Amino acid sequence: MKLDNVSFSFQSAHPIIQNVSADIQPGSILSIVGPNGAGKSTLLKLMAHQLKPTSGKIKIDDRSIDQMSNLQRASEIAVVNQQNNLYEDMRVIDVVKMGRLVKHHLLSTIEDKEVLPFLEMTNVSDYAYRGMLQLSGGQRQRVWIAAALAQEPYYLLLDEPTTYLDIRYQSELMAIIRNLHQTQKITIVMILHDINQAFKISDRLLFIKNGRLIASGKPIQFYDEQLLSRVFQTSIHIVKIPGYGPYIIELPSN
Numbered sequence: 001m002k003l004d005n006v007s008f009s010f011q012s013a014h015p016i017i018q019n020v021s022a023d024i025q026p027g028s029i030l031s032i033v034g035p036n037g038a039g040k041s042t043l044l045k046l047m048a049h050q051l052k053p054t055s056g057k058i059k060i061d062d063r064s065i066d067q068m069s070n071l072q073r074a075s076e077i078a079v080v081n082q083q084n085n086l087y088e089d090m091r092v093i094d095v096v097k098m099g100r101l102v103k104h105h106l107l108s109t110i111e112d113k114e115v116l117p118f119l120e121m122t123n124v125s126d127y128a129y130r131g132m133l134q135l136s137g138g139q140r141q142r143v144w145i146a147a148a149l150a151q152e153p154y155y156l157l158l159d160e161p162t163t164y165l166d167i168r169y170q171s172e173l174m175a176i177i178r179n180l181h182q183t184q185k186i187t188i189v190m191i192l193h194d195i196n197q198a199f200k201i202s203d204r205l206l207f208i209k210n211g212r213l214i215a216s217g218k219p220i221q222f223y224d225e226q227l228l229s230r231v232f233q234t235s236i237h238i239v240k241i242p243g244y245g246p247y248i249i250e251l252p253s254n
């Protein structure tokens with residue numbers, strides 16, 4: 001996926017995304033990082049075609065995503081947004097079948113056995129016949145990812161997939177994402193709340209501030225206290241934890 005000079009504003013208000021260009025390498029894990037309100041979710045929505053650039057283009061294999069049909073786009077890109085309260089009254093298996101609709105015309109023609117492998121990929125097959133409302137936040141999040149995987153997309157876009165998850169679920173979800181990336185060769189683009197998680201799991205990072213791309217590259221390039229302090233406008237320190245490596249912390253100024 002290629003972003004070519006992409007800008008976006010809501011109505012005529014000031015630009016939320018300004019002239020962002022980026023090349024997302026197939027098969028990589030890329031995380032978008034930056035302070036609150038920087039424009040990360042907006043950028044992800046532009047990649048998912050949930051919003052359309054005011055100027056610039058987003059292309060996959062030299063083809064602009066706005067020229068694809070909904071069905072073509074859905075077989076290239078799947079997205080899991082932050083607030084997902086659609087289909088809450090459905091059973092888990094039916095939610096995942098909704099994702100599979102890209103390969104069928106009717107929900108009723110999709111057999112359970114066709115979607116069960118996607119439930120297995122995110123460890124939710126035990127709940128296949130439960131209602132969504134009977135699941136915890138973490139389990140529900142994994143169902144949404146299973147539904148996105150059922151599209152068999154090349155690009156999986158995840159907006160803060162670990163928000164609301166406790167530490168155990170967070171590391172479990174990261175392990176699932178790493179495993180999906182290795183076994184399914186999916187390109188993953190995500191916004192992560194936890195900067196250390198983003199540094200650990202990603203092949204590349206995009207730093208966004210005030211709607212602009214201010215740096216991009218491999219995580220190793222950004223273990224830089226000055227750069228991180230400037231991006232997040234706070235006092236960032238990097239400590240070495242034996243057996244883990246560099247760990248980014250924010251120190252209060254007093």
Ligand SMILES: Nc1ncnc2c1ncn2[C@@H]1O[C@H](COP(=O)(O)OP(=O)(O)OP(=O)(O)O)[C@@H](O)[C@H]1O
Pocket residue numbers: 010016034035036037038039040041042043
């Ligand atoms: N529907 C909207 N209409 C107008 N402005 C909006 C709308 N949605 C978001 N914005 C503004 O766009 C800017 C970027 O928001 P966005 O949600 O993309 O940031 P973010 O980096 O994902 O933030 P966070 O880390 O807090 O989730 C913010 O200033 C926000 O107030």
